[in-house]
Amino acid sequence: MVCACTLVLVLLLFMFFDVNYFLRIIFTVGTGRIFCKKRKSLLETTTTYGICTTQDVDLILKHMNNARYLRELDFARFYYWDCTGLYTAISKRGGGAVQGASTTRYRRALPVFTPFKVTTKLIYWDDRNLYLEHQFVSISDGFVRAVGLSKQTTFGLKVPLTDIVKELEPSAEQPQITKELQLWMDSMEESSQKLKKRD
Numbered sequence: 001m002v003c004a005c006t007l008v009l010v011l012l013l014f015m016f017f018d019v020n021y022f023l024r025i026i027f028t029v030g031t032g033r034i035f036c037k038k039r040k041s042l043l044e045t046t047t048t049y050g051i052c053t054t055q056d057v058d059l060i061l062k063h064m065n066n067a068r069y070l071r072e073l074d075f076a077r078f079y080y081w082d083c084t085g086l087y088t089a090i091s092k093r094g095g096g097a098v099q100g101a102s103t104t105r106y107r108r109a110l111p112v113f114t115p116f117k118v119t120t121k122l123i124y125w126d127d128r129n130l131y132l133e134h135q136f137v138s139i140s141d142g143f144v145r146a147v148g149l150s151k152q153t154t155f156g157l158k159v160p161l162t163d164i165v166k167e168l169e170p171s172a173e174q175p176q177i178t179k180e181l182q183l184w185m186d187s188m189e190e191s192s193q194k195l196k197k198r199d
Contacts, residue, residue: 020055021071028075029082036083042169045121046080048072049139052110063109070102073134073148076118080132089164093157100129100153101188106146115139124175127160129153131181149184 013019028048040046050072058065081087081097090097110116116138124131134148154161165172177185 024075025078028079032079032082039085040083042084042086042122042165042172043175044084045119046076046083048076048079048118048120049115050075050118051115052112054112057112061112063111066104066106069104069106069136069146069148072118072136073102073104073150076120076134077132077150077152080120080122084168086130086164086168089168090154090157090161093159093164095154095157097130097152097154100151102148102150103184104146104148108143108145110136110138110145116145122175124177124181125161125165127162128157130161149181151188 052064052068054061056064056068077099087097116136119135119137121133122130123133130152132150132152134150135144136146136148137144157164162174
């Protein structure tokens with residue numbers, strides 16, 4: 001009887017929730033806490049690992065589908081936030097952070113059963129936002145398969161994000177905005193203005 005109830009409960013969880021997603025987050029943060037014994041610098045590159053499985057492939061069953069790249073970026077960000085201690089510092093100030101925007105450029109497909117890593121690096125910040133660059137690299141040949149940029153927007157903070165960055169890393173200097181990032185920021189601003197005019 002207990003086994004049958006457990007089986008039904010597990011089936012219901014898998015039907016109504018993306019259980020694999022939550023398990024992977026727990027695994028990612030858990031391994032980060034095991035292997036990141038010493039807090040990483042905010043400007044240090046963090047790395048997560050994955051493999052393109054049959055659950056990740058597109059309609060032709062040959063390579064990773066577009067949605068899975070964004071999902072992998074979630075895990076990479078969770079790992080970065082936890083290993084650097086930045087999310088904890090923001091939470092202590094009563095704030096939080098959400099994904100404000102992302103863009104991904106695909107260079108070469110990730111074939112099924114290919115092991116890969118996702119590197120994450122903080123490339124810029126301002127009073128409210130963090131900008132991260134992610135690279136999908138196939139482990140067998142070191143080729144950068146895709147590059148992503150993500151904008152993490154903080155909320156609920158009574159102090160500028162720059163103050164929290166300085167508190168965590170007094171010696172950290174704000175990086176120069178790259179041309180690529182500036183063009184993306186301009187594109188987002190243009191989109192925002194267009195929608196404000198329409199509304």
